[in-house]
Structures are given as C-alpha cells and as structure tokens.
Amino acid sequence: MSRRRNRDRRSKKSSKGRRWREKGYLFEEVVAEYFSMIGYTVVRNVRLRGYSGALHEIDILLEKEGVKGVVEVKDYSSPVSKEWVAKIHSVAKDLGFQEVYLVASNGFTDGAEKVAKILGVKLLTLDDISRKIDILKGVESIPHFYAKPQLTREKARKEAEKKAEKILFISREEVTREEFIYYPFYAVKGVYSWEEEAGIPPFRKRILRSKEVALLLMDARTGSIPIIGKNRWELVSIGNLRDSEKRILALLVENDMTREEFLEKTQMRPQAMGRILSSLKRKGLIDVDEDGTYYTILPPMGDLEKAYSDLELMDRPERGYRLVEPSITSTVARLTASSLYGLSDPEPILVYLPIYRARLTRKDGSYRMVNIGVWSRKAVEIEIGGKTGL
Numbered sequence: 001m002s003r004r005r006n007r008d009r010r011s012k013k014s015s016k017g018r019r020w021r022e023k024g025y026l027f028e029e030v031v032a033e034y035f036s037m038i039g040y041t042v043v044r045n046v047r048l049r050g051y052s053g054a055l056h057e058i059d060i061l062l063e064k065e066g067v068k069g070v071v072e073v074k075d076y077s078s079p080v081s082k083e084w085v086a087k088i089h090s091v092a093k094d095l096g097f098q099e100v101y102l103v104a105s106n107g108f109t110d111g112a113e114k115v116a117k118i119l120g121v122k123l124l125t126l127d128d129i130s131r132k133i134d135i136l137k138g139v140e141s142i143p144h145f146y147a148k149p150q151l152t153r154e155k156a157r158k159e160a161e162k163k164a165e166k167i168l169f170i171s172r173e174e175v176t177r178e179e180f181i182y183y184p185f186y187a188v189k190g191v192y193s194w195e196e197e198a199g200i201p202p203f204r205k206r207i208l209r210s211k212e213v214a215l216l217l218m219d220a221r222t223g224s225i226p227i228i229g230k231n232r233w234e235l236v237s238i239g240n241l242r243d244s245e246k247r248i249l250a251l252l253v254e255n256d257m258t259r260e261e262f263l264e265k266t267q268m269r270p271q272a273m274g275r276i277l278s279s280l281k282r283k284g285l286i287d288v289d290e291d292g293t294y295y296t297i298l299p300p301m302g303d304l305e306k307a308y309s310d311l312e313l314m315d316r317p318e319r320g321y322r323l324v325e326p327s328i329t330s331t332v333a334r335l336t337a338s339s340l341y342g343l344s345d346p347e348p349i350l351v352y353l354p355i356y357r358a359r360l361t362r363k364d365g366s367y368r369m370v371n372i373g374v375w376s377r378k379a380v381e382i383e384i385g386g387k388t389g390l
Contacts, residue, residue: 027075027126031103032060034129035071037136038325040064050094058091062099065320069099080104082111089119103129138329144350145313146182151374153180156356159379163370164360176367177359180374182317182352183384184220184326186333187308189213190343192301215304215341216311216351217333219384220326225336226382228303233373233382236297238336239283244276246339252286252296253340259292301341311351311375321354355382 028044036042043061050056060071072088074080085102092100102108102116105126116123151159157175164173193210218225224235241249251257251265262273277294280286286296317323330348337346354374361367373380 027105028059028073030126030133031071031073031124031129034133034136035060035062037133039323040069048095050091051096052094054094056091056095062101065322067099068095068097069101070095070097071101071103074102074104076104076106079107079109080112081109082115085112085115085119085121085123089121132325132327135326135329138331139326139350142330142348142350144352145315146317146352147354147375148312148314149180149318149354149374150312150377151356151372151379153178153356156372156374156379157358159372159381160356160358160360160370163381165362173360173362173367175358176361179357180318180321181355181357182321182323183355184324185216185226185351185353186218186220186326186330187214187216187349187351188333188337188343188346189349190337190346192341192343213301213305213343214308214349215301215337215343216308217304217337217341220328220333220350221324221384223328223332223336225298226304226307227297227299228307231378231380233380235383236285238285238298238340243339244272245280248276248280249285249296249298250340250342252294253298253300254342256289256293256295258294262294298340304341308351311353313351317352318354323352326350355384 032042032044040062041064044059046058046061048056048058048061058070059073062069062071070088070092072084072091074084080102085108088102089100100119100121101124102112102121103124103126107125108116108123113123115121157178160175160178161171164171164175166172190213191210192213193208195206195208197204198207199205216226219235222235222237224237227234227236238249247266248262251262257265259273259277262268262277263270266273268276277286277288280296281288285298286294288294330350333348334346337343337348356372356374358370358372359367360370371382371384373382
C-alpha cells in the first residue's frame with residue numbers, strides 16, 4: 001500500500017510540474033510572438049557562452065538590424081524581485097547585448113522597478129504584452145505608411161546641438177547618444193460636411209456641402225493631438241472627456257465663441273454651460289479673452305490637413321530606424337475624428353514619422369532628450385513619448 005501511495009504521490013507531483021512547464025512554455029510563446037510582431041528575429045531557448053566563459057541559458061534571443069537583445073520570461077505567482085533584474089542585466093552585459101527585457105506574469109516588486117530604471121532593463125508584464133498584441137493585430141488591419149526623411153544625420157545633429165544650453169556662447173551640453181526612430185501617429189481620412197448660404201436675397205438658402213479630408217490627427221502612443229507651430233510641435237492630451245465637453249470643443253475647433261453664442265447654439269441651461277466651460281478651462285483645453293470670447297488650444301482642421309499633405313509617404317521604412325509601436329488602438333483616432341472634427345465614416349491610417357533623438361549631457365552627468373522631426377527640410381522640435389517611455 002505504501003509503495004502505491006508513493007507512486008501516486010510522485011505521479012501527482014510529476015503531473016503538476018508538467019502543467020507548470022506547459023504554462024510557462026505557452027507564456028514564452030506569447031512573448032516571442034509579440035517581439036516577432038514588432039520586427040525582431042526571435043530564437044527561443046538558446047545557450048550562449050559569454051566573454052567570461054560562463055554558459056548562459058537564454059529564454060528568447062532577439063535581433064533586429066544588427067542589434068541583439070535578451071528576454072528573460074518569469075511565470076511566477078508573485079512579483080519578480082530585484083535580484084532577477086540584476087541577474088539578467090549581468091547576463092546581457094557578459095554577452096555584449098544592447099537590449100535587455102524581463103517579462104513577468106504577475107508584475108514586479110518596487111525594488112525591481114527601481115533597479116531596472118537604474119540599469120536600463122525594460123520590464124513588461126503579461127497584461128502589457130497581451131494589450132500590445134491586441135493593438136498590433138488591430139494595426140495590421142489598417143493601412144500604414146512611413147514618412148520619408150528629408151534631413152541627414154549631420155543636419156539633424158546640428159539642429160540638436162543648437163538646443164544645447166549655453167553660457168556666453170559656450171555650450172554646457174553635448175550630444176552623447178543619438179538614434180533615428182519611426183514614431184507612430186494616427187491619421188484619418190473621412191468626409192467633412194458643413195452648411196453655407198448661397199444665392200441672392202430674397203432667394204438665399206442653406207446648402208449642405210462636403211469634401212474628403214485627410215488629417216494627421218494624433219500621437220498613437222498617448223492619444224495627444226499636435227499643435228503645429230513653425231519650428232515646434234507640442235502634443236496636447238485631451239484625456240477622458242464627457243460627451244458634452246466634446247460637443248463644446250467641437251464648436252470651438254470651428255470658431256471662437258462667446259458664452260451667449262454657446263447658449264444660443266446649444267440651447268443648454270446657463271448653469272450647465274458654465275460647468276462645462278469651467279471644466280474644460282481647468283483641463284487646459286480652452287481659455288477666454290478679455291472680451292469674453294472663448295477659444296481652444298486644439299488645432300483647426302486645416303492645420304492637421306496640411307500636416308498630412310506635406311508628408312512624402314512610402315510603403316517601406318528607411319534602414320537604420322528603430323520602429324516604435326503604437327500603445328493605443330485606432331478606435332481612439334476614429335472616435336476623436338468624429339466627435340471633435342465632425343468627420344463622418346473616418347478611416348484610420350498609421351503613419352510613422354522619422355525623428356532624430358539626441359541625448360544632451362552636462363559635465364555632471366545629468367541629461368535631457370531632444371527630439372528633432374526630420375520629415376521636412378526644415379527641422380521641427382517635437383515632444384514625444386509622454387509617460388509611456390520609448
């Protein structure tokens with residue numbers, strides 16, 4: 001009887017271990033699929049010898065355009081600790097790899113996140129991976145193009161150096177790191193309709209007109225809308241807006257208005273209108289002149305239309321550019337185009353903008369990033385990434 005119980009116990013233990021191995025294997029498959037989708041060549045379960053002579057087992061080996069990376073996958077029931085962050089960083093350093101990822105099914109401890117930030121190890125969870133795969137699969141179903149770069153690396157670098165802090169014409173910062181990236185924006189194509197009066201009195205009548213438009217609408221990582229200046233683009237987050245707030249913003253995108261004009265146009269109660277205007281002002285999306293006229297900081301449709309038409313689009317990316325994947329779905333662009341800019345049947349397009357990124361470093365080691373858009377012959381400074389990282 002005791003032998004039989006021991007065999008049953010060993011069988012249950014073996015079965016449990018097999019289930020855990022199968023679960024971990026499937027987790028690795030999902031992670032490998034994600035990196036493959038964003039353009040990496042992926043090899044799983046590799047053994048490599050480092051410079052130290054030590055033999056390392058690698059869950060996933062990455063390579064893209066000559067840059068190699070390592071991915072460690074941890075399917076633990078509890079958050080992964082900082083020791084694993086330090087270990088995978090050490091392995092990558094011994095192998096001479098430039099990119100290091102640690103993926104965990106149940107997140108990371110606070111200590112792990114702090115150490116990862118210091119060492120440059122990129123942390124991802126299973127939820128992160130699943131969400132990104134869903135977004136990328138949605139992206140695959142829409143057209144995507146790449147804006148042709150118009151500036152060389154040398155010219156882009158000179159533009160970045162102009163942004164360095166100076167004292168008495170002596171630069172306090174220098175470019176210590178640089179790269180070219182393709183950064184994702186959503187454009188939309190749709191039909192814009194409006195009413196206008198035609199004819200001569202007393203035979204004037206209102207006619208509905210329409211035209212097809214294409215807008216470079218929003219940052220595909222943060223959902224921010226570009227305010228397009230002569231030498232600089234600023235990205236403005238519209239956040240989560242109520243339908244009533246979107247309605248007011250849509251009116252201001254077309255024309256500035258006074259409070260009385262709002263009330264006449266919307267037939268809303270004064271108190272309700274006041275609350276909406278106050279909310280939008282607190283969010284930094286509208287302001288009011290001394291004469292009581294409200295206006296929005298969001299760009300008019302014509303600016304976004306010109307931004308798209310000025311791009312020279314290609315079917316394939318230029319070599320030497322790192323591709324940054326979207327973080328939000330194209331549905332956000334479709335809804336924004338409809339609610340704020342009045343487009344009917346908007347169809348999203350993914351457009352990758354070429355950007356030169358430079359790290360400007362001081363002598364004390366502190367640094368800041370400068371992003372130079374190179375999609376036109378005139379360099380454009382642009383703030384990208386937000387809190388999403390790159």
